[in-house]
Amino acid sequence: MATMPQRQTDYRFFSPAIPIVIDNGGFNFRAGWAGESDPRITFRNLVHRPRHKATGEMVTIVGDHDPALLKYFDCTRSSFRSAFDSNVVYQFEIMEYVLDYAFERLGAEGSQVDHPILMTECVCNPLSSRSKMAELLFETYGVPSLAFGVDAAFGYKFNQQKGICSEDGLAICSGFTTSHIIPFVQGEPVLEACSRTNVGGYHVTYYLKQLLSLKYPYHISSITWEKAEELKLEHCYVSFDYAAELKLFQKGTKEAEEKTTFWQLPFIPPSQEEEPSEELARKAALKEKQGQRLRDIAALKKFTRISELESELHDLEDLVQQLEEVEEEEIYPFLSTTVYNSRQELESAVHRVTQSLRKARGEPLESEDKLDTSLSEKYSLINVPDSELTPEQLKEKKKQIFLKTTSEGRLRAKQKKFEEELLREKQNQQDEEKRLENPELYLEETRAKYRDLSERLEQRKRLKTNGSRSNGNNNSSGGIGRGERLNSAQKERMRLLTTAAFDRGKGEDTFGAKDEDWQLYKMMSKDYDDDDDSFEEDEAELGRLTTRLQEIDETFVAKSDMELLQGTLEIPWPRPLTVEDYKMTLGIERFRCPEILFQPNMIGVDQAGLDEMTGVSLRRLSTQYTEAKNSMCNSILVLGGSSIFPGLESRLEAGIRKIRPYLSPLKVVRSMDPVLDSWRGAASYAAAMEFPTQIFSIQDYYEKGESGLRQYQIKYSL
Incomplete structure (x- = not known):
């Protein structure tokens, strides 16, 4: 359950020279001070603007708050919105709400922020997004200077300082909506060799939610996105061999049973006690x-x-x-x-x-x-x-x-x-008398009347639409001619027109000279379908029979309702519910959902997986990095919120080894903290003595503008 981050009270004790570090992620927003080990505030990077049910006033809610608080707001006409498109910020109106909330939680008073800011961004962030972000920070909040850096690069450098990886290596960062491969040579990222695929943790969660909804349509309301996210974090893992794992569950071996977990929904058994007479x-x-x-x-x-x-x-x-x-x-x-x-x-x-x-x-x-x-x-x-x-x-x-x-x-x-x-009351009274005399016979006769009348009405509707004959090919569209699709009234009108045209075409056109000629229009305006008047009466009688059957027969379902039921997921239970009906089984779903990180085509994304992208990035390296390429694969660091699945490192190592030369060095390690290492690396970078030489000041912004941001690039090895 999400809670509001506590407002900090020591903002005024920090010197204006101490930078504020912001990890602007697609899932979570983290902010804190340079040199600290953990961020001060963390919340979901979302904005919701519902209306208050009592006053009708629109309010702005940032983050994912307690649902108990949202019951006081009308959330039906609005939804949570993110400032990101994949991993690029493009909705800066929403981003302003997020920054307002973040600075307020940090303790800043007013809209002025007099501290330098180090903000993370995605690799190869478009210039338009960086320019809009700089404009927002400089002109709305008046920050004196700012710096932009890649989140995965900060995480790699932080683990390099801890001895987890070396200067030459690869960073595999799988985030909320995208995954990146970034090569590093002598501690600096080689941006021209980076790779990206638009698959991340969001797609894994959504895929799990879809699979469970299809498997348990009776409990679709209980399978929310938040619950699917929780199940993903607790139970999902990456299989070493996906095909072999599938066969394991297909055979139903003991090992497959051990890997199967269960999710028990709340169940209240019905009362079995019978009340006394x-x-x-x-x-x-x-x-x-x-x-x-x-x-x-x-x-x-x-x-x-x-x-x-x-x-x-x-x-x-x-x-x-x-x-x-x-x-x-x-x-x-x-x-x-x-x-x-x-x-x-x-x-x-x-x-x-x-x-x-x-x-x-x-x-x-x-x-x-x-x-x-x-x-x-x-x-x-x-x-x-x-x-x-x-x-x-x-x-x-x-x-x-x-x-x-x-x-x-x-x-x-x-x-x-x-x-x-x-008349209706009299008819209902007569029906009730018949029903009381012989209920079973009356119910059977009423069902037969309803069945015959509904079939007759459906047949007449089909004849009106498609005509009364068939061409023998059972083709309901392409094989039927226009004459076969006309009803009797339309055919009679066409006959009158054809006859009049034929008679008048023999000689001089004298149509209208006689009064009887004008009777043709009266005849054409009539409806020659003798059944049209009785059609409405039959529909009214069908509606009366439907209502009557619904009153006396609990098992009766009208044909119109049956068609609606066939299009929905709500299916009537044939027996009383038990506790087993509220138990969901997670078997193949545990490793099938994370598999989309390696096979994005499973969800319709025609892109490469993590192991294949690694080979793409290595091939993109120019010839000057030939010597570093061999040592690069000996230091592959996995980080990001979607890299916490068990078995991910061994699967990556097996996949990358297939595309590397025989006996070439290969080592895949996990980051110390895949989620927080990016912020910690940025905080350590901002606390360095050389950080002021890497900033882009407000004077540079006014002098150079967008061209200065285009050339701006920090050096990660200070």
Whole structure:
């Protein structure tokens, strides 16, 4: 679990002449003071910018913090981002967040850093990346000077000082996303002979995660990237002979069983204790009591609703009766004391409350025949001829026609919906009666109806798409002609067009002279597919059968859901889960994942492995290094975060020996600390008396600019 590095409190006690050493790695960011043995702060070189769930404010989180803290943030719309592309910094906005956090943890106050900085970079770092990094450090933080050096070179020099390797040798550095081979002659790296492959520890972890996810699809949510990284560090190793190791596990020998490890997921067994019958009876009685209470509440709500509607209807009827006794000229003053502006609004309110009351009681709504009289009284000007109306009455007539049409359409829609609901309830009631009479027979008949109806609908869909005939080749795309892909309606339209064109092509084009000619357009606009109307009805019936089967059959799975299940990894368990189902086996995966360092083509990377790259770097050495080439292979140092796999040195030695002359000296050793030796070598280099002669000052930056950085190169042998 990642924790926030503690903020240092002794920043002001360091002299401005003491450099800050930064190992800017693709996985971890390390920073500390020159001359010390360990970095002061270490954190993941990542930036996350989620929003706070309570305030909605966007915050910046640097590093990989405790997941318990991230629960207060909305992390669904953002993800961790790195400033690196492979091992080159290209996102300097993210790099600025990382440097801000690092300097703050070191104890620097404000944005000004008054110490020289030694920063590591990848070998043969592009000038554009180095220039942007210098611009960021000089102009944003105001550092007085800085120096750039290769991390693997610092690690090699540190081990050389400890007597692990010699001046002439090779450094094999396998990092987070890339691996490098760097030759050294007299303590200095030969950059023109370096090699790189884009495979590292990230790819090993991701490959392990993929293999376990394919092997255990039921627990894919538990196989996170962090857990795969932990399993890689604990269990993975490099095999001396990959093919022989595979055969060992294929035969299932005792040695293979000894090399197999297990990862046990948390498992909570289901309770096996059966509750006593008295407890079951008590729970059933309590459940029935709660159900009866809910039914009583629903009945009370219905009774209250009916009472309120009856009272409202009674008040409206009294108001209508009073309105009948009022003179014509006093209607408006009388209505001004109410919420209604006209007699029509009052009648509409009475009709609305009546319909709501009938619906609440479960009675059928009023038919259109009963409403015709009220509508005719409400819209009195509709049936009056226009010649008998004044211009104002004509406007009112148009308004009444529009209102009547809208009201009738709305009432018809409500009536149709109500009738459909009544029909559906009646059908469901009949189905339930059949089911109670013979449940097994009813279930079998319902399944047969669903199966026949779904097959018929699928066949009609295929006919609509591909046509009703086959050309005999079972070819669903290339062998079917256009005429065979048309449905009956499209074929009828084409027949009408062909007939009309043939008839009109015999002589003068007189189409349109007769009224019956225009009937052709009406015929073409019709849908001649007689099944289209029933198609929607069949789909609605299929949906009803699906819902019904889901209610009465626990094992039923709709065809649409089955298609979705086939595309997912979630598979229903055929039996109760046991502790064995939560145990993951790591066998071949232990050595198969690190093998991509030697065979990158296993994950689709068409590049050379570590042993082959060593031969490439040796061949790139010019003739002036011929004497040093022989002694170089006697001092091969392995370092980097991805070089900690057991068996890596022996596998490298075996692979390199195949490409070297017979009986040539060869020795592969591991760095004292493959992870921290790069930072320790840089800290030792920055503490040397000659370090100020290797820096690139801010004055050089303003005077020389990018051209000065192009020529800038430190000397590692001080």
